[in-house]
Amino acid sequence: MTIAPPVVQTAPPSATSGGRSGSVTWMAWPALVAFVGFGVVPLIGVLLLSFTSWNRLSQDIPFTGLDSWRSVLSDPGLPHALWVTFLIMALSWLFQTPISLLLGVFIAAQKRYRSVLAVLFFVPLLLSQAAISITYKALLDPNFGLGAGLGWPFLQQDWLGDSTLALGVVVFVVSWQFIPFHTLIYQGGVRQIPASMYEAAQIDGAGRVRQFFSITLPQLKYTIITSSTLMVVGSLTFFDLIWVLTAGGPGDATRALAVDMYQRGFKADLMGPASAIAVILVLVGLALALGLRRLGGRDASSSQLEGV
Amino acid sequence: MDKRDVSRAERPSPGKKRGSRLRHHNFLGGLAGWLWLIVVLLPIYWIVITSFKVQSDYYATNPLLPPTSPTLENYRFVLENDFVRYFVNSVIVTVGSVGPAVLVSFMAAYAIVRGSAASRFLRGVNGLFLMGLAIPLQAVIIPIYLIIIKLQMYDTLGAIILPSLAFAIPLSVLVLGNFVRDVPKELFESMRMDGATEWGTLWRLAFPLTRPALVTVTIYQGLTVWNGFILPLILTQSPEQRTLPLALWSFQGQYSVNIPAVLASVVLTTLPILTLYIIGRRQLLSGLTAGFSK
Numbered sequence: 056m057t058i059a060p061p062v063v064q065t066a067p068p069s070a071t072s073g074g075r076s077g078s079v080t081w082m083a084w085p086a087l088v089a090f091v092g093f094g095v096v097p098l099i100g101v102l103l104l105s106f107t108s109w110n111r112l113s114q115d116i117p118f119t120g121l122d123s124w125r126s127v128l129s130d131p132g133l134p135h136a137l138w139v140t141f142l143i144m145a146l147s148w149l150f151q152t153p154i155s156l157l158l159g160v161f162i163a164a165q166k167r168y169r170s171v172l173a174v175l176f177f178v179p180l181l182l183s184q185a186a187i188s189i190t191y192k193a194l195l196d197p198n199f200g201l202g203a204g205l206g207w208p209f210l211q212q213d214w215l216g217d218s219t220l221a222l223g224v225v226v227f228v229v230s231w232q233f234i235p236f237h238t239l240i241y242q243g244g245v246r247q248i249p250a251s252m253y254e255a256a257q258i259d260g261a262g263r264v265r266q267f268f269s270i271t272l273p274q275l276k277y278t279i280i281t282s283s284t285l286m287v288v289g290s291l292t293f294f295d296l297i298w299v300l301t302a303g304g305p306g307d308a309t310r311a312l313a314v315d316m317y318q319r320g321f322k323a324d325l326m327g328p329a330s331a332i333a334v335i336l337v338l339v340g341l342a343l344a345l346g347l348r349r350l351g352g353r354d355a356s357s358s359q360l361e362g363v
Numbered sequence: 364m365d366k367r368d369v370s371r372a373e374r375p376s377p378g379k380k381r382g383s384r385l386r387h388h389n390f391l392g393g394l395a396g397w398l399w400l401i402v403v404l405l406p407i408y409w410i411v412i413t414s415f416k417v418q419s420d421y422y423a424t425n426p427l428l429p430p431t432s433p434t435l436e437n438y439r440f441v442l443e444n445d446f447v448r449y450f451v452n453s454v455i456v457t458v459g460s461v462g463p464a465v466l467v468s469f470m471a472a473y474a475i476v477r478g479s480a481a482s483r484f485l486r487g488v489n490g491l492f493l494m495g496l497a498i499p500l501q502a503v504i505i506p507i508y509l510i511i512i513k514l515q516m517y518d519t520l521g522a523i524i525l526p527s528l529a530f531a532i533p534l535s536v537l538v539l540g541n542f543v544r545d546v547p548k549e550l551f552e553s554m555r556m557d558g559a560t561e562w563g564t565l566w567r568l569a570f571p572l573t574r575p576a577l578v579t580v581t582i583y584q585g586l587t588v589w590n591g592f593i594l595p596l597i598l599t600q601s602p603e604q605r606t607l608p609l610a611l612w613s614f615q616g617q618y619s620v621n622i623p624a625v626l627a628s629v630v631l632t633t634l635p636i637l638t639l640y641i642i643g644r645r646q647l648l649s650g651l652t653a654g655f656s657k
Binding site: 078079080081082083085086087089090091092093094095096097098100101104109154157158160161162164172174175176177178179181182183184185186189190191192193194196199200201204205231234235288291292294295298299313316320321326329330333334336337340341344 | 391392393395396399400402403404406407409410421422424425426427464467468470471473474475477478482484485488491492495497498499500501502503504505506507509510525526528529530532533536560561562565586589590592593597607608609611612615622625626629632633636637640644
């Protein structure tokens with residue numbers, strides 16, 4: 056399971072230390088070494104490798120300047136991969152957000168079945184994307200899947216063989232797995248809304264729908280931004296699911312950036328161009344995260360308590 | 364110090380009754396809730412019943428009806444195809460990476476909370492881990508592959524363990540740091556008065572008070588590593604080194620004509636994690652909510 060790197064609100068480190076920091080500093084070293092070795096060094100490495108023409112057969116790594124970048128940027132495959140990535144991102148956001156929001160509001164308020172529902176809703180998040188993709192692949196098989204067995208023409212389409220449908224399936228399966236996670240986030244957000252606001256609205260004669268749009272939705276602004284950031288940035292890294300479900304196909308219909316990188320690097324053995332794609336992946340992710348953060352204003356964490 | 368109690372207390376209590384009566388008539392939400400439940404459960408139900416069907420049954424009968432003559436044959440078949448080995452591999456990789464990752468993250472979180480005020484270095488470390496949250500594993504997989512080759516660890520379980528360990532650190536440090544920060548300053552002071560070392564304070568004071576968060580972080584990272592696909596795909600090659608998700612994938616390619624067997628293997632790989640979820644779900648859900656909303 057790949058859950059997006061969470062953009063969690065953070066507090067600055069508090070001054071609990073009595074100034075004897077010398078004796079604790081060493082405790083940070085093991086984590087630092089591990090993370091620098093396999094997180095920071097590779098991040099620098101991927102940039103450096105994008106200026107080489109390394110292939111896995113050769114021992115040495117020849118420096119070739121901007122060659123990889125030129126080939127990637129002039130390749131029509133890149134705009135296509137960006138487009139597919141954007142489509143999956145936008146469609147899955149559009150699909151997941153209303154449902155998660157609705158479910159989150161529902162589960163936060165529902166008393167009787169809440170715990171049972173919350174438990175069952177969460178199950179898709181536990182399954183590996185490999186398992187989920189294999190299941191849907193079998194389920195949607197036009198000849199032997201659910202549609203064929205039930206004789207329902209709607210289900211009996213060639214879901215993974217048609218470009219448009221395949222993209223839709225990817226979006227649906229992604230949503231199937233991650234809606235529970237975002238429901239959880241919204242559930243938490245709703246619980247933070249003070250009940251006094253609803254009481255006041257009720258006294259003013261506002262109905263349920265009005266309350267939802269005038270209180271719940273505006274109060275959840277920062278929750279929506281947090282959840283959207285996770286969805287959007289996370290969707291850049293969808294790999295397992297697409298690879299097992301469609302392997303980027305049919306044709307290149309679901310060949311998103313991460314899939315494109317894998318195919319160039321580990322299938323075509325062009326590590327330089329693949330590294331360039333990886334750099335683009337990082338840059339797009341950073342730009343999106345920063346953009347969404349600006350959208351939410353600087354201080355998303357404290358404002359959840361506003362109006363108490 | 365129990366996080367669950369804290370979050371419960373934060374929930375708006377005055378007027379709760381009226382609010383909940385009001386919300387009970389959320390028809391649209393209720394409808395969406397039950398519909399989505401069907402969407403969630405239908406594929407799972409289908410996997411389970413199909414995994415007990417014989418092949419001819421699978422093609423012939425209504426796919427949503429339970430098997431007419433349930434069979435364990437598919438499970439026997441999967442278990443005979445090295446399932447146990449892949450299971451053991453997955454356990455080794457998960458325990459071998461998450462255990463050390465949580466331990467070093469806890470130490471780092473403690474150091475950052477205790478030492479940041481006086482140490483520019485520790486503030487920098489904290490900043491680095493925060494930035495590290497934004498590095499996607501997929502984007503750095505090529506250099507990781509190169510490093511693993513240079514370390515001559517390609518096609519070993521260690522090749523999966525090391526990057527898994529590293530990538531579990533940033534989020535763990537963040538969540539654990541938030542919890543260590545809640546330990547009252549006075550308790551640290553009194554430990555110091557008693558002459559305890561920082562190492563002693565870490566274990567005897569911070570560890571018990573942070574335990575709920577430690578459990579949550581362990582479960583969460585365990586889930587991530589257990590389900591990991593891209594690292595074993597790229598860093599191993601021989602069947603002996605496969606972990607469950609990868610084994611599932613190659614099994615599917617190999618036996619795609621035998622869907623009930625493939626689905627039995629899906630059930631078998633999911634069963635351990637589902638069992639753990641049923642046991643630890645309260646902890647996981649409350650910890651996740653607290654960890655993400657802090």
